[in-house]
Amino acid sequence: MEAPPGRRRYDSLRRTAQALETRADVARAARRLFVEQGWAATTVRDVAREAGVSVPTVYAVYGNKAGLTRALADAADLSADVPLQLAELEAAEKDPRRQLAAMVGFDRRLYERAGDVITLLREAGRTEPELAALYRDGRTRADETRVSVFSSWPPGVLRPDLDVPTATDIYAGMCNIDVYATLTTERGWTPDQVERWWREALVRELLS
Known part of the structure; x- marks a missing residue:
């Protein structure tokens, strides 16, 4: 069944909000781990696990570990x-x-x-x-x-x-x-x- 026009109108905004929340979750996780464990000891996989997302998601959002720190x-x-x-x-x-x-x-x-x-x-x-x-x-x-x-x-x-x-x-x-x-x-x-x-x-x- 096709979604009502009103709901479709906000789908793009909803996706944008979800993407921004994911970025914020990853950034918060990176900050916690970098401060607690240090830069060298923290991996992208650690950040993904802490944020509750996949490793490819972290790379898609920030590119690499250095990108996380730039954020x-x-x-x-x-x-x-x-x-x-x-x-x-x-x-x-x-x-x-x-x-x-x-x-x-x-x-x-x-x-x-x-x-x-x-x-x-x-x-x-x-x-x-x-x-x-x-x-x-x-x-x-x-x-x-x-x-x-x-x-x-x-x-x-x-x-x-x-x-x-x-x-x-x-x-x-x-x-x-x-x-x-x-x-x-x-x-x-x-x-x-x-x-x-x-x-x-x-x-x-x-x-x-």
Whole structure:
């Protein structure tokens, strides 16, 4: 018996939703296993078993093991909400303090929600050139945002002894995954405390 027109109309949407859910299941499984077992010890078959799908399905969705990690890197950026950061930066175009706060907020969200992925990429990248490139790409994009923001400020906003490259280095030295992990894991700070300290410290270190 032929399906009603209304049901047929949504078949394509239903298939798309199912495909997206499968991708999400595989990505979540890969993240758990990569973090728990390490990159080298985890196989595509392990990921398929954890996700409850077939090995060919994993290959069809992500291509190979490196593709899984690329998906996780993309997911890290999504979890930190790049559009929100852009909107906040544009809204605070004439207010360097608020722009610093927007950048710090993005980094806090990134490390809070995807710090394990960033650490995984960095550590696995010591032996896997493709993963090392992914980690470098992420750091490069972060620096490009900082350079773009700092370069947009009129003369006199940065401290007189700072140029844009040095200000970018100071930001990267303070607001990174290692500092975040040390404060939250070893020192018992909350993410809110880290974000507040970063905001206040960057104003002292960077602005006139």
